[in-house]
Amino acid sequence: METGHRRRREREHDETPLDSTYDHAAVEAVLEAHGRDPARLLPILHDVQGRLGQVPRGSVRQLGRALGRSRAEIHGVVGFYHDLRWEPAGRTTLRLCVAESCQAAGVRALVPLVEELVGCRLGETSVDGAITLEAAYCLGLCTCSPAAMLDAEVVGRLDESGVRELVAAARAEL
Amino acid sequence: MTTVVHIPADAGSVAVGAEWVAVAIAELAAARDQPVTIRRPGTRGAFWLEPLVEVETPSGRVAYGPVAPTDLPGLLDAGLLDGASGHPLYLGTTDEIPWLASQTRVTFARCGVIEPLDLDAYRANGGLAGLERALAMEPAAVIDAVEQSGLRGRGGAAFPTGVKWRTAAEAPATRRYIAINADEGDSGTFADRMLLEGDPFAVLEGMAIAAHAIVADTGFVYIRSEYPHGVRIVEEAIVAARTAGWLGTDALGPGRAFDVEVRVGAGAYICGEETSMLESIEGKRGQIRPKPPVPAISGLWGMPTVVQNVVTIASVPPILAGGPAAYAELGVGRSRGTITAQLAGNIARPGLVEVPFGATLGELVDDYGGGTRSGRPVRAVQVGGPLGAYVDEDMLELPVDYEALAEARAMLGHGGLVVFDDTVDMAEQARFAMEFCSIESCGKCTPCRIGSVRGRELIEQIIRGEEVETSHRLLLRLCDLMEHASLCALGGLTPLPVLSALRLFPEDFGLAREAAHVV
16 A cells, blocks of 8 residues: 555656657647546557557656556556557558468468568568568458458458569558 | 449458449449449448449349459440349349348348448338337346347357346446447458448447446447458447437437447457456456456446447347347257358358358358368368367368357357368468467466467477477367466467367377377
8 A cells, every 4th residue: 555655646746857759749639639538548549659650668657647557557558459569660551461261361372472572571660661561360351361451451362463562552652 | 314333332342342343333434424323331241242233223233243343344335234134244133142142131131231321221221120119118128138039149158148238237336338349350250340331320229229228328339450441430320320319418318328439459359358358448458357257247447337249239129120039030059040150261252141040060161152262172161260169071060059069169259160271281270379379368367378389389399290299298288278277268269279170180280090089
């Protein structure tokens, strides 16, 4: 109890200046839009990432302070979800489904080609920062496996030439 | 007179070119001075015919498919806009296509027929009749009706819906919640997505009925981030329902508010587990909560919460509208009503098949599915998602029935069937099952968090031929531990695909048949 009290007091009186590596005002605006409701942490984090392309590590303090939650809690939530990222993604994100339905339809043979064309492994961003390549575990497009999503655009019935077109489209979007 | 043409806007149709077809038809028809009105419903679920183009004629809708934009000049020449029969892609009246006509569409009756946000069309096609009937009944009578229908949760656990509602209604509380689980992460499943995109009002209507029954004022629809189209459509549907007055203040009668909010997931398979989803809605890590207490007693913020899958809640309005007896008449044993099987993977005719429980897996895979797309023999079918068992050809005689499948050491799950041909390496599939569990484990319990990593390593050892017997024995013990000591279904069911692969396809692991039968 004692420590809990002290911790809470420390949080309330945390006067440490916010670090200057990110846009405080943007985070503040998101917090404001959600009424600083701690139960809305997930929508808040989605919106922060939507505006800044990432959840800046430094923003954890600002979020915790505004929502009355510890930095560890905020950090733990960001770290838990695959979609939330500390570092910004590439300019486009290509999500290739590698789950069972797409495996049955031959996606395993396409993975090396995709990685070669993009120039990085699944889960990485190409060196030029153009494309983030992600493995997805089902996009709900199992009737046209193998399937992928290029940002919000859906693509199905992928084969070798389809993959070439898709990666070309990802580069063309820049 | 303008001709009405329907082209699905479902993500599964768009992924195979429906958007291009819609644009091309409008342009080509305009160039020919043939006025057309393009409507964009969801999909009927016959994905092997997508993009499916339907033309309204005096004798009903006439279908063509699968249509590529390059087919369109020929189709228009052949009289597509008059519903003419001359073209090879002509399929006849949509309602008479045998693949669709032989199904029993209850929950998916409107999906693909009406535009998802057209509330007038929703009403004209039976929508809101269930809610109106429910609001004229006492809450307890609504629960009785749901119980009499025999409806069980379609998300995988198959828990009786009426019992869940009664538990929540009778639990003493100041507030109660409805939470809809649209975190459809199982590979091979897309029924939830089809409803979210194709008939969102049915989900909201079901929620309103549940809210009346258990006296709740707030509902959540938790949709995975992989479904951005579904998120947008449900959000728009909520606004439309508020405008029409059946969500929001006085939605369920004077002084009886009920409103719904969409929550978007953030890429965590485990949030399809109901207690993880509740944690996520509360703004926490999606880690599971030990049960008991069940969410119906202590759910969101400690209050009684009815958690239902999308398909389950959308089945409630037709049950109320048509009466529970009509629904309960369908099915076999304790599996009443219809099952929405989803055919995926290496399959010639993928799609959604809604039929009464009792149809066999073989009828689904062979008769509806038409065997493999590759044309090679079917070797294995994974039933019920990544945590479901693999079955072999002999097991295709099994009926789709919760109890019959459980007896055969398989499970129906959310109804997904992923078909593999004879080129599949079942040892690799078993390895992937463990790997998937290790990627998606929430980390709360050791059997799942560590067990899945050790399981993957053991299967890799077996594949490499290292200490095969010892590794095999250890793997069996590990599976037993995971099954019995994990806190939730992720760790508890991952052994199912692994053990079924070992039992049915030992040769893929380099094991003798006799060795595998100790399983």
